[in-house]
Amino acid sequence: MPDLTGVEATREISRVAPDVAVLMLTMFDDDESVFAAMRAGAQGYVLKGAAPDNVIRAIAAVAAGEAIFGPGVARRALNHLSGRTPDHRTFPELTPREHEVLNLIAAGLGNAAIAVRLGLAPATVSNHISSIFAKLQVASRAEAIIRARSAGLGQ
Structure with missing residues (x-):
């Protein structure tokens, strides 16, 4: 994206159109990127390379008001929230x-x-x-x- 990062765009979308759901489709799965996107208002976070069916399912879920994260992202988010770190x-x-x-x-x-x-x-x-x-x-x-x-x- 030439002018904004995905997180910046998400933050701006959430500010000007809070009813619009944002699904991040990205190659970054480090904790900092995931949590920055969530703090900016993303309701979903799926990694590029996910199966097309999973991406379609994620779009539908976020459009329906659900939060959805790819399995690796979800596991790391849960570990972070529970205070567990990678072994x-x-x-x-x-x-x-x-x-x-x-x-x-x-x-x-x-x-x-x-x-x-x-x-x-x-x-x-x-x-x-x-x-x-x-x-x-x-x-x-x-x-x-x-x-x-x-x-x-x-x-």
Whole structure:
């Protein structure tokens, strides 16, 4: 969007037309983006890449006055509200950022998508991945994914 961010547009729509429901369709699923959208008045938050049926269902739900969030977003929102944080004990040798990168790798994202999602330079993502591989003693992305998914990441 050339003039406003999605959150700014949501805030403005909520201000001038409070009866209009806003559904965010975005690639950002970090806590800050999700909660900023909710505070701005979004009634739904769905990630790009969601199945078309899920997007249609979300549009209908928000139009009907419901709040709807994709499963990953909903899980994180509930964890945030309940005071629970992600369990980094699965790979205690990783930094919180490396854990976050590994989770996104396990979810199937490529380096460029991870960079966009986390607001990092692609070279920084590559550095994190190299560190993850060394710390987990894996030689490939496939091995890292298998280890991560076995530990419950990437879901």
